[in-house]
Amino acid sequence: MGVALVTGAGRGLGAGIARLLAARGWTVAVNDLPGRMSDVLSRITEEGGTALAAPADVTAEDEVRALVEEVGPVDVLVANATGPQPVVELAKLTWRTHLDQLEFFVKSPTLLAQAVLPGMKERGRGRIVHIGSDMPDRALPGWSAYSAGKAALAALTRVWARELGQHGITVNLVAPGWIPVERHADTPADEQDAYVADVPLGRIGTPADIASTVAFLASDDAAFVTGQCLTVNGGHTYPR
Structure with a gap:
């Protein structure tokens, strides 16, 4: 089926995405910082899939x-990597706080898309999937700061979809x-119970739902x- 590169796949949502793509037949390049990938690589192998260790800081060009x-020509890029997500009120917000989020939600997806683009154009097909947020x-x-970064990522998704459609490349976002x-x-x-009380489907989401x-x-x-920006939150559309 080809190679799927999943960034930030050492744990959390990225690990779940990597494991499912491997189960669906993709050779998965598991990206994270060095030392964070061994468990996911082992589980994919144990489950009969194929995985490659792909250590890198995806905010560094x-x-x-x-x-x-x-990792070779990438057929599917899943830009999932994220950093710390501090809660910062406006009075204490700094430009550095914004930049820390933009590093992962604007700079990194841009660098990744630019890197995989030549191969996708040459083959006339490709998938780019961004992991956003509601x-x-x-x-x-x-x-x-976090919300601004994720909103910017949604805008990139829509613009790049229009730019790259002529090359057979789709660009979508899962929120x-x-x-x-x-x-x-x-x-x-x-706190979790209070959140679930506002979810129409009556349960908390799982990494498998995103994967x-x-x-x-x-x-x-x-x-x-x-x-497209596909929101996966059980219908939880109202702020609390």
């Missing part, structure tokens, strides 16, 4: 270029709601889907 050269719509206080992963291990149970949406967008079934 030279490392992104070398990464794509190393936070810009929820508009929670203290999340302005998860709150999906508890390792970073949320200390979240109080009552299956990404797998659809990477598949031939989504060949005529581009420029």
Whole structure:
């Protein structure tokens, strides 16, 4: 089927996406910082899939270029990597706070897309899937820098879809709601219960919900889907 590069795949949503794509037959290049990929690589192998270790800092131009050269032509790019997500009120917000988010949600996706683009154009096909968020719509206080970065990523998705459609390349974004992963291990149970109370489907989301949406967008079934921002949050559309 070809190579799927998943960034930030050492844990959390990225790990789930990488495992499912491998199960669907893709050779998955598992990207993260060195030392964070061994568990995912082992699990993919144990589950009968094929995985490649692809360590790199995907906010560094030279490392992104070398990464794509190393894993070979990329058929599916999943830009999932993220950094710290601090809650910062306006009075304490700095330009550096904004830049920290833009590094992952504008700079990194741009570098990655530029690196995989020549190969995708040459083959006349390709899939780019961004992992966004429903936070810009929820508009929670203290999340302005994170929300601005994710909103910018959605704009890139729509523009690039129009630019690249002529080359057979689709560009879409998956916007998860709150999906508890390792970073949320200390979240109080009552906070999760309060969130679920506002979810029409009556449950918390899981990494598998996001992975299956990404797998659809990477598949031939989504060949005529581009420029879309698919929210996966169980219908949780109102801020709390």
